[in-house]
Amino acid sequence: MAHDEKKISREEQEVIALEARRIEAESRLAQLKLQMAELELEDLTARVEERREKKAALEARAAAAQRSLEQANADIIASQKVCRHKKGGRNKAGLVNGSDNYYSVNKHTYSHGETVVFCTRCTQEWRMPKQPNPELKKQDPAAWKLAVAEFKKQLAEYREALNWPTDNEPSGTALFTFGKMDPATAAELAL
């Protein structure tokens, strides 16, 4: 009897030992998996952080570019307001002090016949304004009146710019034409 008990006990001990090794191996594996998961989490966190920084840097650069664009536009508009479009004077001071008899403008005629005048100092452009749509006269007489007034104002400015004396050679591929307009619209506008 004692012998049997001892034998069973030894088998049991082997089973227990095997079970213990199995449990230990399982626990080791679980530990390694946990470490791996921690590393992956670290990687992910680092990547998220890196992308966040990249995005913030891009946003900052875009905002800076936007600000300098707005500043540049504001500078151009400000210089166009003070510019006399005349030659004479130097650099920025010349914008307001240009006192030459000649204007600092170039006249360029495109192949479709349109002549554009632009100031070489402040980059302002004068071109044939778009004629108001005659349909507007029936649809909204008040808006039509405003559109005609604005058109006439721009046309007068354009014609004035076209007549400014300059010693700059006109450029372009087409003959110089004086703001072509269809006769019906011209009559409508009483020009």
Ligand SMILES: [Zn+2]
């Ligand atoms: Zn100018």
